[in-house]
Amino acid sequence: MLNDEAPDALGASRLVRRLLANALRFRLAPISDTSRLKSLRHDADLLPEVRKKVSFLLEGFHRDSHLTYDIQGLRDEGADILVRLNSPTGAARFICLQVKSHIELKDHNVVNKLQLQYSASEDEYKPVTFFIILAADMADKIRQKVVRSVQSSFKKKVNVVVVEPQYTATFLNLRSSQMDAILTDAFRVGDPVLAEAQAQLSGMYIREIAMALVITTHLAVTGAWPKIADLRGNDWLSRVLSTHRTGKDLGFDPYSGFNTNEPDVNVMLRDISPVTNRYFADNALTGLLEVTEEFELEDDGTLRLAINENQALYCLAFEAVVRYDLDGEALINYLLDLLFPETESRR
Structure with a gap:
């Protein structure tokens, strides 16, 4: 060794x-x-x-x-x-x-x-x-x-x-996003910012994690909070919501047994449908916003994550934009690899 x-x-x-x-x-x-x-x-x-x-x-x-x-x-x-x-x-x-x-x-x-x-x-x-x-x-x-x-x-x-x-x-x-995450981890041995960001997501379910990543990366790239229309137009989020749904007709129960206690969040958020089922995606988003307490929806349709409770996650996203010039799905993949690295148990 x-x-x-x-x-x-x-x-x-x-x-x-x-x-x-x-x-x-x-x-x-x-x-x-x-x-x-x-x-x-x-x-x-x-x-x-x-x-x-x-x-x-x-x-x-x-x-x-x-x-x-x-x-x-x-x-x-x-x-x-x-x-x-x-x-x-x-x-x-x-x-x-x-x-x-x-x-x-x-x-x-x-x-x-x-x-x-x-x-x-x-x-x-x-x-x-x-x-x-x-x-x-x-x-x-x-x-x-x-x-x-x-x-x-x-x-x-x-x-x-x-x-x-x-x-x-x-x-x-x-993947390049995995190597970027390995690079960041080399500088962040025992880093409290990374540990805090992981803790912030530890209580969320799989679709809440996906939404949190989309909201955070949108803010890091554009400097503005996203609108509901931005989330509905996000192809990656729509594919996640199309994939991780219950067997119910409307399919918008956000608590379908998938949460961060499962060992393979990274895999679950990569192994998603290549196409969007718009019906399921839109209904899943509507249902999620109705029951979750993780997000703040303004009257004008702006969607936020609580700043004080998610500072570490924002920090990692902004750093990736500056350090690696990432955006879009590449930025999301980087955060997945950093926050939820694949382990030997995910074989």
Whole structure:
């Protein structure tokens, strides 16, 4: 496991290492999801995609720190990808990423090769953090044994992070909104603002959460509270209301058993109908406004969330607009990933 408490003259580099570790080990995918890794080739598929995502994360980090970086592709000092982190004082730290494909993980000889590559990186770039990214179909019994051997070989190396294929499968599929959320989380370890925003939504039901996100993001983007017409015209909200409804004819009972005590709010608000049933959506919105106490409806049709009770949620939304230039559904997806990160239980 990565030791973030080790002495480090370049303090920001510890954040970068944690950022990459969190992204690379974001969520353990089901074994079935690793089947597609079998066809991915080291040079043609894996390296370009890993480099692309690492670059995205580092560029986002660079915007919010004085740390600069450069990425190189190397094959002779033990690294497929080398990240050099430079501080304003001239100090440098290195992160090496070594990727192994399904084909390369065919036998235990790869363990010896990885040990040699790690030693070469240590000699050349010490101090170094060494990520071993394994991409194999874990339904294959031989690959399972090789992966376990790699884990065992490096388990006592505090500066080595082994990324198992089930994590690799998730990493290669990370959405940009998820990576933005991972970036924000790297700066917000133990952050009371994030915790408060999560607490504010913890008592809401699934459709109330959807409405709260639409109202908040509308305010963050436009600077004005939305009108009822804005909510009726919001395609994402209409699709949510069309999807999460009861079997009743009018379908506008807002309390249909879906609330934040369910383990997969993020999944429920993404796995929605691609089209809107306008009848159900409009009736669901009308019914929700009649019974919920979360929203304030003005005489002119303006809809508000109580400012004093939702300051943290507003803060996160405004920050995303400024920091990442997000709007619309992309902003909603970012907040979903930040507030309700998918967990290993949602497989």
